[in-house]
Amino acid sequence: MSAQKLPAEFADLEPFLDWALATERERTGKRLASSLEDIQAFYDHMSARVEAAMAYLNAFPLDTLPPEAERLFHLSLSLMEVANAVEMFQNPAVINGFDVKRFAPVEDV
Amino acid sequence: MRTVIADKRWAEKYPEIGTGPVAAEPLISQEHFELEREKIFRRTWLNIGRVEEIPNPGDYIAKDLTMCRASVLIIRGRDGEVRGFHNVCSHRGNKLVWDEKGTCKGTLTCGFHAWAYNTKGELTWVPDEDNFFDLPKCDLGLTPIHTEVFEGFIFIHLAERPPESLREYLGGVADQLEGGGFGELALAKRYRVDEHANWKIALDAQNELYHLPFQHRRTIPEFCVLKDGQFTRLLDVRLFNHHSVYSSDPPEDRVGPATEKLAARFSVAETESRLPRIGSFDFYTIFPNMALLLFRGVSHDFYMSYNFWPQAVDRTDWDIKIYFRPAENAGQRVGQEYFTCLLRDLLQEDATAHEQIHIGLASRAKKELYFQDEEMQIRYFHTVLDRFYAEA
Numbered sequence: 028m029s030a031q032k033l034p035a036e037f038a039d040l041e042p043f044l045d046w047a048l049a050t051e052r053e054r055t056g057k058r059l060a061s062s063l064e065d066i067q068a069f070y071d072h073m074s075a076r077v078e079a080a081m082a083y084l085n086a087f088p089l090d091t092l093p094p095e096a097e098r099l100f101h102l103s104l105s106l107m108e109v110a111n112a113v114e115m116f117q118n119p120a121v122i123n124g125f126d127v128k129r130f131a132p133v134e135d136v
Numbered sequence: 137m138r139t140v141i142a143d144k145r146w147a148e149k150y151p152e153i154g155t156g157p158v159a160a161e162p163l164i165s166q167e168h169f170e171l172e173r174e175k176i177f178r179r180t181w182l183n184i185g186r187v188e189e190i191p192n193p194g195d196y197i198a199k200d201l202t203m204c205r206a207s208v209l210i211i212r213g214r215d216g217e218v219r220g221f222h223n224v225c226s227h228r229g230n231k232l233v234w235d236e237k238g239t240c241k242g243t244l245t246c247g248f249h250a251w252a253y254n255t256k257g258e259l260t261w262v263p264d265e266d267n268f269f270d271l272p273k274c275d276l277g278l279t280p281i282h283t284e285v286f287e288g289f290i291f292i293h294l295a296e297r298p299p300e301s302l303r304e305y306l307g308g309v310a311d312q313l314e315g316g317g318f319g320e321l322a323l324a325k326r327y328r329v330d331e332h333a334n335w336k337i338a339l340d341a342q343n344e345l346y347h348l349p350f351q352h353r354r355t356i357p358e359f360c361v362l363k364d365g366q367f368t369r370l371l372d373v374r375l376f377n378h379h380s381v382y383s384s385d386p387p388e389d390r391v392g393p394a395t396e397k398l399a400a401r402f403s404v405a406e407t408e409s410r411l412p413r414i415g416s417f418d419f420y421t422i423f424p425n426m427a428l429l430l431f432r433g434v435s436h437d438f439y440m441s442y443n444f445w446p447q448a449v450d451r452t453d454w455d456i457k458i459y460f461r462p463a464e465n466a467g468q469r470v471g472q473e474y475f476t477c478l479l480r481d482l483l484q485e486d487a488t489a490h491e492q493i494h495i496g497l498a499s500r501a502k503k504e505l506y507f508q509d510e511e512m513q514i515r516y517f518h519t520v521l522d523r524f525y526a527e528a
């Protein structure tokens with residue numbers, strides 16, 4: 028058996044672990060590569076859990092999160108990434124958006 | 137609410153700026169681009185970066201300024217001083233530093249024949265020196281560039297003798313921002329946008345809020361107080377010598393998206409930290425190619441800078457930087473991510489539009505532009521341009 032991927036009380040988020048991505052470039056890439064249905068499913072589930080996640084994560088110093096807490100943190104960042112796709116565009120990409128290769132994050136965190 | 141919902145307030149405040157149509161040609165013509173090269177970018181203070189980018193002695197940033205046909209090296213000396221030089225070797229003119237950012241142990245060495253310079257720009261080592269002919273080594277340091285710092289923002293001036301100090305040049309902008317505590321915030325995100333549009337088209341399109349309920353109808357339709365729920369009304373417009381600022385407050389009854397509300401809750405901090413804002417949002421145009429954007433945050437204010445670097449008449453490197461007070465916990469960091477994703481997505485809407493505007497204007501189907509009162513600050517920017525174009 029592999030080690031626990033997420034803090035025990037957030038095991039319900041395991042199906043969404045492929046959204047636990049460390050950099051903005053990766054999170055944007057995942058958003059653009061996903062269907063709106065998949066984004067919506069992640070958004071719905073994560074939105075309901077993110078306040079609990081913050082309460083959990085805020086107990087740790089930000090720069091020394093244990094690995095399973097860090098995955099939860101990255102899932103929370105991914106929620107911020109996809110929020111506009113659901114709430115504003117109803118589309119994975121920005122409508123009338125720009126070529127992301129020509130709109131590049133430089134300091135990528 | 138402080139905002140007055142009235143018409144034509146800014147023309148009343150600044151009647152000398154006029155109200156007529158403005159020529160479109162400077163936005164697209166090669167001739168104006170060349171004028172800008174000689175009469176603007178070589179004659180004004182240009183923001184290159186911030187002091188936090190070079191915190192330690194030996195740290196440097198280098199930037200090719202296509203518009204100025206120059207490459208600039210900013211380096212922090214062993215004595216802690218920030219100095220600027222032409223990034224050009226005294227031997228045969230090779231570009232000294234090739235990377236945009238780096239650090240050295242006190243010596244920068246040219247890649248061509250290894251001439252070496254210290255952090256004060258002095259030439260310290262010439263390989264096979266005895267085989268040269270009366271080399272005036274003391275005079276062969278790097279060519280200095282006037283470099284001054286305001287509130288941590290590093291500016292250079294390429295003229296041999298700048299007509300005024302950076303502080304004088306910034307004038308009323310400096311009065312407003314002095315002591316603002318910008319150094320307590322740190323760069324959180326940076327985007328480089330490679331735009332197929334004139335630099336002034338890009339800047340003008342940022343320099344107003346009139347377009348928010350329309351171009352940004354999906355993203356931020358309710359960012360600014362609206363007259364009749366439809367038309368933006370700014371809180372203030374102030375014109376300075378060369379520069380300007382416009383300010384806004386959000387509508388009182390603004391609802392906002394669900395995740396924004398979450399992000400706002402996560403962003404609460406025990407102590408507040410504020411920037412010297414006029415409204416909830418201030419947009420400074422610092423002539424010629426910089427903008428500084430101050431935002432009211434939940435507990436911590438944050439700011440952005442834009443540098444529009446012309447690459448060609450129809451090509452611009454739009455350098456976007458977002459600065460936050462460093463997050464104390466995961467919640468604040470996640471809250472920041474919401475706002476940076478929102479800014480990034482809506483600036484994508486803008487970047488796309490800049491290119492479409494360039495195509496439209498380049499057709500020369502329209503010779504003139506029409507500015508309404510809420511676009512006063514763009515009108516002013518064009519009068520400043522005209523002033524510089526007309527200089528001897």
Ligand code: FES
Pocket residue numbers: 225226227228229230246247248249250251
């Ligand atoms: S050009 Fe720099 S050492 Fe020769």
Ligand SMILES: [Fe+2]
Pocket residue numbers: 341342347351352482486
């Ligand atoms: Fe915009």
